[in-house]
Amino acid sequence: xxxxxxxxxxxxxxxxxxxxxxxxxxxxxxxxxxxxxxxxxxxxxxxxxxxxxxxxxxxxxxxxxxxxxxxxxxxxxxxxxxxxxxxxxxxxxxxxxxxxxxxxxxxxxxxxxxxxxxxxxxxxxxxxxxxxxxxxxxxxxxxxxxxxxxxxxxxxxxxxxxxxxxxxxxxxxxxxxxxxxxxxxxxxxxxxxxxxxxxxxxxxxxxxxxxxxxxxxxxxxxxxxxxxxxxxxxxxxxxxxxxxxxxxxxxxxxxxxxxxxxxxxxxxxxxxxxxxxxxxxxxxxxxxxxxxxxxxxxxxxxxxxxxxxxxxxxxxxxxxxxxxxxxxxxxxxxxxxxxxxxxxxxxxxxxxxxxxxxxxxxxxxxxxxxxxxxxxxxxxxxxxxxxxxxxxxxxxxxxxxxxxxxxxxxxxxxxxxxxxxxxxxxxxxxxxxxxxxxxxxxxxxxxxxxxxxxxxxxxxxxxxxxxxxxxxxxxxxxxxxxxxxxxxxxxxxxxxxxxxxxxxxxxxxxxxxxxxxxxxxxxxxxxxxxxxxxxxxxxxxxxxxxxxxxxxxxx
Numbered sequence: 001x002x003x004x005x006x007x008x009x010x011x012x013x014x015x016x017x018x019x020x021x022x023x024x025x026x027x028x029x030x031x032x033x034x035x036x037x038x039x040x041x042x043x044x045x046x047x048x049x050x051x052x053x054x055x056x057x058x059x060x061x062x063x064x065x066x067x068x069x070x071x072x073x074x075x076x077x078x079x080x081x082x083x084x085x086x087x088x089x090x091x092x093x094x095x096x097x098x099x100x101x102x103x104x105x106x107x108x109x110x111x112x113x114x115x116x117x118x119x120x121x122x123x124x125x126x127x128x129x130x131x132x133x134x135x136x137x138x139x140x141x142x143x144x145x146x147x148x149x150x151x152x153x154x155x156x157x158x159x160x161x162x163x164x165x166x167x168x169x170x171x172x173x174x175x176x177x178x179x180x181x182x183x184x185x186x187x188x189x190x191x192x193x194x195x196x197x198x199x200x201x202x203x204x205x206x207x208x209x210x211x212x213x214x215x216x217x218x219x220x221x222x223x224x225x226x227x228x229x230x231x232x233x234x235x236x237x238x239x240x241x242x243x244x245x246x247x248x249x250x251x252x253x254x255x256x257x258x259x260x261x262x263x264x265x266x267x268x269x270x271x272x273x274x275x276x277x278x279x280x281x282x283x284x285x286x287x288x289x290x291x292x293x294x295x296x297x298x299x300x301x302x303x304x305x306x307x308x309x310x311x312x313x314x315x316x317x318x319x320x321x322x323x324x325x326x327x328x329x330x331x332x333x334x335x336x337x338x339x340x341x342x343x344x345x346x347x348x349x350x351x352x353x354x355x356x357x358x359x360x361x362x363x364x365x366x367x368x369x370x371x372x373x374x375x376x377x378x379x380x381x382x383x384x385x386x387x388x389x390x391x392x393x394x395x396x397x398x399x400x401x402x403x404x405x406x407x408x409x410x411x412x413x414x415x416x417x418x419x420x421x422x423x424x425x426x427x428x429x430x431x432x433x434x435x436x437x438x439x440x441x442x443x444x445x446x447x448x449x450x451x452x453x454x455x456x457x458x459x460x461x462x463x464x465x466x467x468x469x470x471x472x473x474x475x476x477x478x479x480x481x482x483x484x485x486x487x488x489x490x491x492x493x494x495x496x497x498x499x500x501x502x503x504x505x506x507x508x509x510x511x512x513x514x515x516x517x518x519x520x521x522x523x524x525x526x527x528x529x530x531x532x533x534x535x536x537x538x539x540x541x542x543x544x545x546x547x548x549x550x551x552x553x554x555x
Contacts, residue, residue, distance in 0.1 A: 008312035010048070010253055014056055014224060026058035026223045030084065030091070031213070033065040034076035034197075036267045037282040037289045038083045040303070040324070041258040047307040048255070049226055050089040061220055062091035066098050067212050069196040077197070079282075083290040087300045093220075097212045098198045100219055104207045105159065107215055107245055108170060108189060112151045116244055117188065118144055119154040120171050127169070130176075131184050137177035138184045144173065158191055161204045165191050172211075174240065182237045186210060214238040217250035225250050228257035229316060256313040261321045262473040263288045264481055278491055279474070283530075285539050286474040286495050296471060297516060297526030297541030299335070302328035318479060325542045329524070332541065336518040337366045340378070340411065340456040341504040341538075343468060343522070345385035347431040347460065350416065353382040359462055363443070364412040376507045380413050383460040385503050390455050391432060393421060400453035402432070408453040411520060415440035415449055456520040463503040466536035468519075469528070470497045504536075511536060518544075 007015065017023050028049040032038060038046075053060040062084060066072050084091065097104075111117035120127065120143045132138035146154075158168055170189035178184055188211035193204045214237075217225045225238075235252045242249055259265060264273075265288060273279045273287070282289055285296035293303065306327040310319055359379035367373040390401040390408075402408050407417045420433040440447040472495045480487040511517070513532075517525045523544050528537040 009314060010052065010224070010226065010255065010312055011055075013253065014052065017223070018056065023223050026053060026056050027061070027221055028053045028058065028224055028226060029061040029063050029217065029220060029222050031063045031065050031097075031216070032080050033068070033071075034073065034080060035068065035071040036076060036271060037079050037291055039265055039267075039270065039288045039290065040260060040293065041265045041288075042083075043087060043290055043303050044258040044307045044310070045226070045228075046084055046087055046089060047304055048312060050084075050091075052224070052226075058223075059092035060089070061093045061095055061222070063093075063095040063097065063216060063220070065209065065212065065216075066096050066196070066198065067206050067209060069192060069194040069206065072197055074197050079291060083294075086290070086294060087303060095216075095220065096198060097207075097216050098196065100212070100216055101199060101203055101207075103219065104212055104215060105205075107241075107247075108155065108207075108211070109152065110245060111172065111188075112155060112170075113148060114244065115148060116173050117170055118146050118151050118173055119158070120144075120169050120187075121167065122169075124166065127171075127187065131181060132176070134179075134181060140176055141171070141185065144185070155189075158189070158205050159203075161193070163191055165193055167191065170205075172237075172241075174237075180233055180236050182210070182233050183240070186237060210234055210237050211241065214241050214250060214252070215245070215247065217252075218242055218245075218248040221248050222250045225252045227252060227254055229254045229314075230257070254314075256316045258307075258310065259316065259318045259479075260288060260324070261318055261478040262475050262480075263321065264475075264487060266481070269481070269487060272488070273474075276488070278488060285469070285471045285528075295529050296539050297332075297524060298328050299331050299516070302331040305331065321473065328542050329544075332516050332518065332524045334369050335367070336516040336524055337373075338364065338368070338518050338520060339505055339508050340364075340458055341466070341468070341502050341508070341519040341522065341525075342385045342387055342456070342458050342463075343499045343502050344388040345458075345503055346388040346391055346429065348384045348386055348416070348457070349431055349433050350382050350384070350436050351419070351433050352435045355382070359459060362412050362441075378412055378505055378507070379459045379462040381459040381461050384410070384457045385460055385463065386432075386455050386457050391418070391421070391429070393429070400451075401455060402434075402453070406453075407449070407451045408455050409440070409442075409451050410457050411454055412442050413457070414438070414442070415445075415447060415451055458503045458505050460503075462506050464506055464509050464536070466502050466504050466508065466538055467531075468499040468502045468525070468538050468540070470499065470540045471495065472497075508536065511538075516541070 030049045050060045120141050130139045169187045171185045174183045176184050189205050192206050232254050238252050283291035283295050306324045359381050361377045362380050363375050364378045392403050395403045402418050409415050414436040416434040416436045418434050421429045422431045424430050437447050474495050475490050476492045477490045480490040524541040525538040528539050531537040
């Protein structure tokens with residue numbers, strides 16, 4: 001009997017809250033800002049928020065934090081919705097912080113009337129200077145003691161569009177000597193004459209994140225507001241606003257964000273990679289974005305498994321991308337259809353194969369891991385392609401592939417023996433002449449011959465062509481953000497290699513977007529969602545383990 005999985009610290013809190021009767025059910029939310037595409041770090045937050053509400057019988061809201069009209073676009077909203085659905089989750093309510101602009105404005109008026117907020121005419125630089133340092137208290141703004149009446153009038157005039165950008169802000173009146181810098185009279189509203197993707201030009205003042213976030217949680221009766229560790233210093237302010245406004249007491253809890261080796265997770269850095277053409281787009285298969293992982297062939301099941309395995313911690317750590325690759329291999333091994341594809345062809349002529357015989361149809365399993373999977377027909381003929389690297393004229397020890405006088409089995413087919421390597425005038429091998437053993441047919445072998453090597457192959461006459469893109473890790477170092485200099489200096493120049501003409505068995509002619517494939521001995525592949533139109537283009541999701549290469553390194 002397997003051991004029951006222990007609860008993470010957030011689950012322990014929730015179970016205690018439900019047991020004590022504090023809540024009858026729980027409500028969580030996933031609150032992305034629509035200023036870019038989601039990445040694998042967001043996937044962890046999505047799995048956590050939606051997973052908790054599912055486990056404990058509550059629900060999750062999808063709420064877009066759209067309080068900065070300059071950086072936000074409807075394109076990002078749509079991509080976020082697609083990513084959450086693709087990961088396998090459904091939200092109860094689709095909401096926007098902008099839904100609450102009127103109510104947030106009313107909350108700000110409440111603070112002003114309570115003497116807890118004031119309009120400040122200081123510049124951003126002056127406000128920053130007045131804040132002090134973590135070891136020195138700040139200084140009061142000369143506008144801190146404006147009357148309630150004057151503040152109400154100025155704030156209403158700010159809303160009416162009377163003042164230019166940057167000329168005034170609304171600040172909470174808290175404590176300029178607080179050890180928490182976030183409590184030193186934080187800015188809660190700023191002027192921005194910018195077109196908003198939902199409210200158009202109705203507003204020219206916008207709430208800051210710290211003001212909008214907790215109140216939005218409260219309006220929605222969110223019981224457990226889950227965010228990453230960098231928001232720990234913000235929690236005191238989150239609670240101050242809720243307390244002073246006397247509204248539903250949502251509570252913030254923090255967990256460690258996901259940091260992954262051989263990539264960057266900063267939205268700003270990912271945007272740089274796109275804008276400076278280091279990658280093709282946000283959904284480039286080398287990007288850690290959910291759309292990039294999807295295009296590369298990752299499955300939602302593998303990402304959910306990965307997020308479950310790394311768990312929920314209170315301390316930051318760097319997760320090995322090898323674990324993510326392990327999770328996708330585990331899932332693809334169960335669902336991927338097996339196909340044979342030759343990347344670098346070397347022709348093999350079976351000299352004793354009957355000239356008059358047409359294509360012989362052999363049988364191969366679609367997926368040996370799945371008893372319910374079908375079989376496919378694979379044509380075999382006199383001329384075949386094998387991988388050039390599968391033949392060596394002068395092989396080292398433990399080379400179990402093809403060489404002069406050597407024998408191998410062709411997958412799903414026959415045992416062949418290499419009799420002769422044909423060369424051109426320059427001494428390059430152009431084709432191999434081999435003989436096959438008719439009694440050695442897979443599934444009905446009566447030859448009594450045992451060979452150690454098995455090769456994949458494609459019949460020349462029936463082969464179809466495809467482009468294959470071999471994606472690898474985008475960076476050469478584990479943690480590019482922590483290295484000296486520009487993080488882009490550590491980009492792996494070989495992160496994409498293209499095989500423009502690969503030869504595939506004809507079953508791949510009917511490849512589908514929702515199918516995954518294991519190219520035997522090569523790795524796991526999927527059709528590219530962008531470039532597969534007049535031709536077949538496959539992206540490599542992840543490699544297979546190459547034990548022979550490891551043996552060579554040991555040698």
